[in-house]
Amino acid sequence: MRRPRLALVPGEPAGVGPELAVAALRRESDADLVVFAEAATLARAARVLGTALTFHDSRADRAQLGDDGVRLVEVPNVAEAAFGSPDPRNARSVVLALRMAAEACMAGEYDGMVTGPVHKATINAGGIAYTGTTELLAAHAGCEVVMMLANPLMRVALATTHLPLRAVADALDGERLERTLRILHAALRGDFGIDDPLVAVLGLNPHAGEQGHLGREEIEVVAPVLERLRAEGMRLDGPLPADTAFLPRRLAATDAVLAMYHDQGLPVLKYSGFEQAVNLTLGLPYPRVAVDHGTALDLAGSGRADPSSMLAAVAACARIAGVRRTREQQR
The missing domain is CATH 3.40.718.10 (Isopropylmalate Dehydrogenase)
Incomplete structure (x- = not known):
């Protein structure tokens, strides 16, 4: 070849x-x-x-x-x-x-x-x-594309990218989240050769909203999208509290993490291996x-x-x- x-x-x-x-x-x-x-x-x-x-x-x-x-x-x-x-x-x-x-x-x-x-x-x-x-x-x-950063320990994709924090919740709607997950899932299969990937999807709020007491985005936006895509056969774990989603035992079984915003997932990735980290644009024809x-x-x-x-x-x-x-x- x-x-x-x-x-x-x-x-x-x-x-x-x-x-x-x-x-x-x-x-x-x-x-x-x-x-x-x-x-x-x-x-x-x-x-x-x-x-x-x-x-x-x-x-x-x-x-x-x-x-x-x-x-x-x-x-x-x-x-x-x-x-x-x-x-x-x-x-x-x-x-x-x-x-x-x-x-x-x-x-x-x-x-x-x-x-x-x-x-x-x-x-x-x-x-x-x-x-x-x-x-x-x-x-x-x-x-449409999805930004994903990766190092030898993990892959972290972003549902929103370079937005002020106060704008993230308004930008996160079900349609956008579904498109992002479809692009991510297709890339894990087509670009990384993972036939049946497992994606860990983070919640937006602390403790993934604490059953609505700390925000309802998980209930009203994230969970319905995950349910629809699971019905199509995608393996999706979440919405998960971000503070425990990166524990080694969780990452060991996870092919990618979808963070809701830039500084929710990327600090963990960069701390775990900044020198070997790369930035990928998923969804392009090349x-x-x-x-x-x-x-x-x-x-x-x-x-x-x-x-x-x-x-x-x-x-x-x-x-x-x-x-x-x-x-x-x-x-």
């Missing part, structure tokens, strides 16, 4: 993304990587890491690359990137690289996409309304896996940025691409 071909987009050129991309390009993996970025930015990052790169066409075969060769789709920056100082003039280049990689994935030229961290404030300062790469890729593909951290502007150019999450993202994307291809061949 051929190796998965993955598009690698480093993200903000003034952050640690280029250094992480170079680390991934120089490390042996189970995928053929093609980086969508500016050659000069990557070369500068390589010098920081004490190495050098030779750039080749995106279609170059492995034999042509040699020890220091990388496949590149050139996406020039408008302004020269300075370590630690994002320039709004480069916002369009950052977004263009993501769009070009997404187009190529949609066209079947790549088996998946791996992305580094972007600087949302700088992109917005550059005149582009930008809420996140997950939202950008979902809009581009014209589909696998997309990102690092689970920001641009780390204070580390940019130092050569001290930990590439563990980037390496884990490449490995996860390659695995998912392989599972998808196997399933397609079995149809």
